[in-house]
Amino acid sequence: MKECGQSRKDSTHPIASSSIKSLRIAAWNVRTLYQAGKTAQLTTEVKRYRLHILGVSETHWLQSGQKTLGSGELILFSGREHNQHSEGVALVLGNYAQKSLRGREPHGERIINGIISDEVKEHQHEHSADICPYK
Structure with missing residues (x-):
């Protein structure tokens, strides 16, 4: 996301890491994962674009x-508590992001927070990936 006065080039600058040169993050409104074959389609796209983290909206899954x-991906999800299959968000994590995962915080059907850690030399830096696809 760009801040005021920040160019597109600045906002897409790779994250420094000892193990990878950049972290590939994307977002996708899947319209539903509550249908047969949808998670397979999701993993195909994650592999196709070589993503480390994919933020997903409109999963239509219940609970968290x-x-x-x-295929190895980890899905962290947060949806409605009741029987209505609507809304819902998720984070799909590839192998690198799974190793860096330090925690998750579901916040209802519209927000999920994943905390990843990047160890650089002797220091550990935590980054938070908030997914809030709704206005």
Whole structure:
């Protein structure tokens, strides 16, 4: 996200890391993951674009939790508490992001927070990935 006075080039500058040169993050409104085959489509796109973290909106999943897919991705999700399959958000984490995950905080059906850590030399830096796709 750009701040006032920040160029697009500045806002996409790679994150320094001892193990990777840049962190590939994207967001996608999937319209629903509450249909057969949708998670397979999701993992195909994650691999296609070589993403480390994918923020997903409109999952239509209930409750909050996490799922590890057969392909290795970890999905952290947060949705409605009741039986209405609407809204919902998720973070899809590839292997690098999974190793760096230090915590998650679901905040209802519209916001999920994932905390990742990047160890650089003797110092540990934590970064927070907030996904809030709704206005």
